[in-house]
Amino acid sequence: MDREVYQKFNQSIYREQLSNGLKVQLLPMEGYHKTYAILTADFGSIDNHFIPYHQKEAITVPDGVAHFLEHKMFEKKDHDAFDLFGKLGADSNAFTSFTQTSYLFSTTSNLHENLDVLLDFVQDPYFTSETVKKEQGIIGQEIQMYEDDPSWRLYLGILGNLYPKDPMRIDIAGTVESISHITPEILMDSYRTFYQPTNMNLFLVGRLDPEETMSWIKQNQEQKIFAPAETPQRLFSLNDPTAHDVIPFRSLTMDIVRPKVMVGLRGTKQFDDGKERLHYKLAIDLLLDVLFDDTSDNYLRLYNNETLDDTFSYNFEMQRGFHFAYFSSDTDQMERFADEVIDILESADQQIEAARTRFEGIKKAELGRLIGLLDSPEAIANRYAGDLFAGASLMDEIATLETITIDDLYQVAKEFITPQGISVYQVVPQHQ
Amino acid sequence: MDREVYQKFNQSIYREQLSNGLKVQLLPMEGYHKTYAILTADFGSIDNHFIPYHQKEAITVPDGVAHFLEHKMFEKKDHDAFDLFGKLGADSNAFTSFTQTSYLFSTTSNLHENLDVLLDFVQDPYFTSETVKKEQGIIGQEIQMYEDDPSWRLYLGILGNLYPKDPMRIDIAGTVESISHITPEILMDSYRTFYQPTNMNLFLVGRLDPEETMSWIKQNQEQKIFAPAETPQRLFSLNDPTAHDVIPFRSLTMDIVRPKVMVGLRGTKQFDDGKERLHYKLAIDLLLDVLFDDTSDNYLRLYNNETLDDTFSYNFEMQRGFHFAYFSSDTDQMERFADEVIDILESADQQIEAARTRFEGIKKAELGRLIGLLDSPEAIANRYAGDLFAGASLMDEIATLETITIDDLYQVAKEFITPQGISVYQVVPQHQ
Numbered sequence: 032m033d034r035e036v037y038q039k040f041n042q043s044i045y046r047e048q049l050s051n052g053l054k055v056q057l058l059p060m061e062g063y064h065k066t067y068a069i070l071t072a073d074f075g076s077i078d079n080h081f082i083p084y085h086q087k088e089a090i091t092v093p094d095g096v097a098h099f100l101e102h103k104m105f106e107k108k109d110h111d112a113f114d115l116f117g118k119l120g121a122d123s124n125a126f127t128s129f130t131q132t133s134y135l136f137s138t139t140s141n142l143h144e145n146l147d148v149l150l151d152f153v154q155d156p157y158f159t160s161e162t163v164k165k166e167q168g169i170i171g172q173e174i175q176m177y178e179d180d181p182s183w184r185l186y187l188g189i190l191g192n193l194y195p196k197d198p199m200r201i202d203i204a205g206t207v208e209s210i211s212h213i214t215p216e217i218l219m220d221s222y223r224t225f226y227q228p229t230n231m232n233l234f235l236v237g238r239l240d241p242e243e244t245m246s247w248i249k250q251n252q253e254q255k256i257f258a259p260a261e262t263p264q265r266l267f268s269l270n271d272p273t274a275h276d277v278i279p280f281r282s283l284t285m286d287i288v289r290p291k292v293m294v295g296l297r298g299t300k301q302f303d304d305g306k307e308r309l310h311y312k313l314a315i316d317l318l319l320d321v322l323f324d325d326t327s328d329n330y331l332r333l334y335n336n337e338t339l340d341d342t343f344s345y346n347f348e349m350q351r352g353f354h355f356a357y358f359s360s361d362t363d364q365m366e367r368f369a370d371e372v373i374d375i376l377e378s379a380d381q382q383i384e385a386a387r388t389r390f391e392g393i394k395k396a397e398l399g400r401l402i403g404l405l406d407s408p409e410a411i412a413n414r415y416a417g418d419l420f421a422g423a424s425l426m427d428e429i430a431t432l433e434t435i436t437i438d439d440l441y442q443v444a445k446e447f448i449t450p451q452g453i454s455v456y457q458v459v460p461q462h463q
Numbered sequence: 464m465d466r467e468v469y470q471k472f473n474q475s476i477y478r479e480q481l482s483n484g485l486k487v488q489l490l491p492m493e494g495y496h497k498t499y500a501i502l503t504a505d506f507g508s509i510d511n512h513f514i515p516y517h518q519k520e521a522i523t524v525p526d527g528v529a530h531f532l533e534h535k536m537f538e539k540k541d542h543d544a545f546d547l548f549g550k551l552g553a554d555s556n557a558f559t560s561f562t563q564t565s566y567l568f569s570t571t572s573n574l575h576e577n578l579d580v581l582l583d584f585v586q587d588p589y590f591t592s593e594t595v596k597k598e599q600g601i602i603g604q605e606i607q608m609y610e611d612d613p614s615w616r617l618y619l620g621i622l623g624n625l626y627p628k629d630p631m632r633i634d635i636a637g638t639v640e641s642i643s644h645i646t647p648e649i650l651m652d653s654y655r656t657f658y659q660p661t662n663m664n665l666f667l668v669g670r671l672d673p674e675e676t677m678s679w680i681k682q683n684q685e686q687k688i689f690a691p692a693e694t695p696q697r698l699f700s701l702n703d704p705t706a707h708d709v710i711p712f713r714s715l716t717m718d719i720v721r722p723k724v725m726v727g728l729r730g731t732k733q734f735d736d737g738k739e740r741l742h743y744k745l746a747i748d749l750l751l752d753v754l755f756d757d758t759s760d761n762y763l764r765l766y767n768n769e770t771l772d773d774t775f776s777y778n779f780e781m782q783r784g785f786h787f788a789y790f791s792s793d794t795d796q797m798e799r800f801a802d803e804v805i806d807i808l809e810s811a812d813q814q815i816e817a818a819r820t821r822f823e824g825i826k827k828a829e830l831g832r833l834i835g836l837l838d839s840p841e842a843i844a845n846r847y848a849g850d851l852f853a854g855a856s857l858m859d860e861i862a863t864l865e866t867i868t869i870d871d872l873y874q875v876a877k878e879f880i881t882p883q884g885i886s887v888y889q890v891v892p893q894h895q
């Protein structure tokens with residue numbers, strides 16, 4: 032078991048890759064009452080085209096398989112894993128993103144028993160035609176419910192503009208049509224390919240004894256027989272890495288009162304390693320704060336002339352294989368909002384220069400925010416993005432953020448902001 | 464400065480009431496990076512009828528004044544308090560409920576400077592006709608936005624059924640009409656009456672040195688001159704304490720896909736002191752888990768016959784002067800859902816008896832959940848309900864919860880569940 036000490040934060044991470052390939056990380060937190068555990072498979076909604084485990088021909092699975100599989104994993108022949116956690120006093124949950132599926136629990140008691148439940152239910156697939164059919168109804172309703180939500184439609188709309196031929200344009204849960212094609216066989220192919228221990232990692236944070244907990248995990252894993260490891264053969268690649276396929280504008284009408292608009296920005300940079308990628312991500316986070324945070328001249332000007340309101344938000348998302356930013360607000364001036372945001376992005380160089388005196392404050396505020404997350408076991412574990420960022424933990428993120436200078440902002444702005452990467456999506460009230 | 468030691472949890476709370484009347488509580492947490500501070504005025508949306516400070520005649524203020532005042536406090540003549548926090552690296556926020564208004568920040572740096580900002584902006588009112596007018600537009604839009612949200616309409620709908628003549632039936636933010644009547648004078652009357660230090664408390668949790676922080680707070684307060692204290696004269700009382708005025712059923716049509724239904728239950732018990740009230744609240748929380756949590760036979764049966772789905776939730780709310788529970792789900796069988804929930808409530812006695820073996824597990828799970836909250840400075844501070852529960856902190860809640868037996872459940876079920884307290888509200892799709 033390796034131990035990495037973060038002297039500055041008075042914390043240590045214990046790491047080990049088990050003989051079956053599972054990567055385990057433990058971060059004990061002195062004085063805490065709760066433990067949080069999260070088990071992640073490197074498999075998300077965009078992984079819909081791959082060569083299944085021990086087969087030769089590539090298959091394309093229906094949109095929404097990763098999320099469907101997440102739902103089905105909890106259900107076993109004669110029980111539901113949720114109930115087992117409940118009886119042991121733990122809260123459990125799961126979520127699926129574009130590129131990962133995670134199962135988690137938090138508890139103040141019976142840590143090791145709950146760990147067994149987690150490892151056992153995720154490592155024991157059970158699918159029947161009947162339960163698959165029932166789930167198609169449940170998830171179908173969930174998908175329809177989201178369709179009523181204008182904010183969700185706005186987000187999916189901009190993704191459809193930014194990635195018109197790539198799987199990110201589809202709801203992570205798929206469509207009512209696509210999930211109707213899911214079968215137990217498709218679930219099993221996906222499971223065997225992506226739920227191998229080599230393709231998963233387990234992160235525990237909070238109240239725990241690293242030695243005892245690691246040996247408990249090993250004991251659980253050593254009792255099981257796993258098929259020989261085989262690296263998953265994904266066939267995902269962006270249809271057009273240059274982003275020239277971005278659709279510049281689309282608009283949707285819904286029965287709402289306030290119009291909504293989102294500007295999207297798709298990046299095209301490729302990365303050689305996760306450290307470089309992390310540096311880029313953190314620099315872009317700072318860049319967006321410089322341009323748009325609520326102390327910026329831009330924000331105050333647009334707020335005061337009612338181009339945006341308190342619903343304004345922006346975010347940068349970076350996942351395996353792609354990254355993008357978005358900026359949105361409710362506004363009665365949808366076109367003006369989009370024009371202004373695009374102007375600001377395209378004049379980033381001057382904006383950075385003008386923000387020279389604000390930069391250190393912005394960086395300090397962002398550092399403060401990340402340091403604050405050190406108090407949250409959930410945040411530390413959920414923020415961990417595995418190989419994407421070369422295994423960097425929150426403590427490594429903080430150390431990387433500290434090295435970023437205002438000159439880095441010019442550099443990432445140049446790389447990230449290109450005219451062909453920009454797009455606008457609107458959700459417009461019916462009666463306007 | 465008093466110190467209360469919670470040996471079992473290895474924590475202490477330091478308490479002092481300052482000479483101006485402000486109640487201060489400090490809970491240092493070893494090893495934490497963040498500090499969370501929350502300053503609360505005992506003034507919420509139901510406090511719309513009172514004798515203003517130093518006056519003789521009672522006034523009725525427009526609905527939404529407490530929330531409006533919260534918004535206006537941040538704005539000063541030449542700056543906005545949000546910006547001051549931002550520059551000092553803190554995140555700040557505020558919220559208003561039926562019975563309180565709270566201002567808060569969290570920070571990993573400049574704790575004392577941020578504390579000054581908090582105390583100074585909340586203790587320095589500044590209202591002009593112009594800024595009040597502008598805010599009427601902003602809050603008006605916020606109110607309209609909520610009106611588009613079917614879940615919010617469902618919740619407000621059941622409150623309107625349970626309290627048809629009391630202020631809880633009105634949105635905490637008021638109505639577009641009611642806030643149009645707010646003036647700087649009304650804000651100032653409300654401020655002087657309810658923002659007296661004697662009517663406020665300050666709670667700090669996380670990284671802090673109790674001695675240093677308390678003396679910093681005192682220094683801040685001693686520099687200021689406060690008007691003589693005067694106990695706020697509220698004239699709120701329930702129109703019908705027996706709950707015979709409850710409207711049993713109403714229904715609303717909206718443009719949604721899935722029907723929504725909520726069952727409400729209004730309690731009528733009066734309490735002599737906060738300790739008794741806390742015991743009652745925690746017993747009811749357990750009672751509702753026994754009847755409805757996702758390991759109960761009731762839940763499983765209703766889930767399997769599709770009377771409810773994953774959107775099912777229930778909650779018990781207890782505030783100054785009133786308390787109620789609600790149970791809701793999206794469902795295609797709205798009447799059946801309501802009938803089943805009411806049946807379960809009205810047969811609580813048999814239900815408790817049948818759950819005798821589950822009771823200890825449910826209690827342990829709830830204890831585990833509360834103990835887990837001890838890791839969250841925000842949760843500890845936000846959960847603090849001041850005088851309502853006789854000054855009980857989260858640690859006191861845990862101790863009280865431990866004493867609750869299954870016999871207490873029979874008792875609170877008898878007191879809480881009465882036919883006249885039950886009501887149903889539906890939000891129905893247009894095209895059904």
